[in-house]
Structures are given as structure tokens and as C-alpha cells.
Amino acid sequence: MNEKELRKIWQADQTAPTIDFAALHKSLNVWRDKLRRKVRVDIWAQGIAAAITVISVFFYPKMIFLALLCIILGIWYIRQLRGLYKLETSEANEGGLKQSLNMKILTIKNYFRQTRIAMYVFSPLAIPAFFYGLGSLGKPSVSFAEGVYSLIKLLVISEILIIIATEIYFKILYTPALNELKNLLRQLESDE
Numbered sequence: 001m002n003e004k005e006l007r008k009i010w011q012a013d014q015t016a017p018t019i020d021f022a023a024l025h026k027s028l029n030v031w032r033d034k035l036r037r038k039v040r041v042d043i044w045a046q047g048i049a050a051a052i053t054v055i056s057v058f059f060y061p062k063m064i065f066l067a068l069l070c071i072i073l074g075i076w077y078i079r080q081l082r083g084l085y086k087l088e089t090s091e092a093n094e095g096g097l098k099q100s101l102n103m104k105i106l107t108i109k110n111y112f113r114q115t116r117i118a119m120y121v122f123s124p125l126a127i128p129a130f131f132y133g134l135g136s137l138g139k140p141s142v143s144f145a146e147g148v149y150s151l152i153k154l155l156v157i158s159e160i161l162i163i164i165a166t167e168i169y170f171k172i173l174y175t176p177a178l179n180e181l182k183n184l185l186r187q188l189e190s191d192e
Contacts, residue, residue, distance in 0.1 A: 035084065053067045115170075
């Protein structure tokens with residue numbers, strides 16, 4: 001027997017998995033490109049929303065509080081999105097690849113958690129600021145109790161709508177990217 005035949009027999013007898021790192025690397029690059037496109041669209045949408053809010057201040061000067069809240073939330077959110085945009089490619093070896101995939105999954109989960117907290121806590125503050133900007137709050141024809149009741153009802157309804165909209169937004173835009181990443185990690189772990 002020559003060396004090649006012995007190597008084939010030895011490799012055929014091995015039970016160790018063979019991982020196609022090139023295919024995994026290609027899948028990661030495709031995933032990263034999709035995520036970057038989504039993030040770019042999201043950043044543009046945030047910029048346009050902030051511009052519309054600032055422009056509304058010229059027509060309704062009392063909207064300044066809403067505009068400031070939207071700008072502060074927009075700046076924070078764009079910083080979060082830039083963190084997602086900068087997710088880099090992984091190393092070529094198996095240990096580094098697993099660690100990199102786990103870090104990317106953790107980064108996306110942290111983005112979900114932090115964005116949910118910000119949306120659920122700070123977005124309802126925009127409702128009173130919006131009505132104040134339109135001049136609806138403080139009308140003398142409405143009693144204080146009726147005003148408080150209608151504001152509380154409006155806040156509860158808006159909070160429910162914000163929660164639904166945020167979850168749908170994540171489900172459509174970013175959850176598929178997270179699921180692809182989890183599938184890549186599962187493939188890597190199943191080959192062990």
C-alpha cells in the first residue's frame with residue numbers, strides 16, 4: 001500500500017466531522033449583506049422621520065417637545081443600528097467561528113431588548129407631546145377629570161399599538177436574520 005491509499009483508509013475510518021468552512025463563510029457573508037441592507041433602509045427611515053418631525057415644528061411651534069424627543073430617540077436608535085451594521089465576518093477556525101456566531105446572536109438579542117425597552121417606555125411620551133403641539137391639551141371646554149381620563153385611555157391604547165407594531169417590525173425585518181444565524185450555528189454544532 002502506498003501513502004495515498006493509507007490516508008484514504010484512515011480518513012474513511014475517521015468519525016470526526018468535516019465542516020465546510022468555505023460554505024459557512026459564504027453563508028455568513030450573504031447573511032451580513034442582507035442585514036446591512038436592512039439596517040441601511042432602517043437608518044434612512046429614521047432620518048426621514050426625524051426630518052418630518054423637525055419640519056412640523058415650523059408649522060406648529062409647540063411641537064418642539066415632540067421633535068426633541070424624536071431626535072433624541074432617533075440618535076440613540078441610529079447608534080444601535082450602527083452596532084448591527086458593523087458586525088464583522090468571523091474567523092476561519094471552528095472555535096473562533098462558534099464564538100463569533102454566539103457574539104453576533106448576543107448582539108442582535110441585546111439590540112432587540114434595548115430597542116423594546118426604549119420603544120415601550122419613551123414612545124408613549126410622544127403622545128402627550130403630540131397633542132400639546134397641536135394645542136389639544138389644556139382646552140378650557142374639557143374638565144380636568146375628563147382630560148386625564150382621555151389621556152390615560154389614549155396612553156394605554158397607544159402603548160398596546162406600539163408593542164404590536166414593534167413586535168411586527170422585529171418579526172418582519174430582523175428576526176429572519178437572527179434565525180439564519182442560529183441555523184448556521186446549529187449546523188456547525190451538529191457537525192461535531
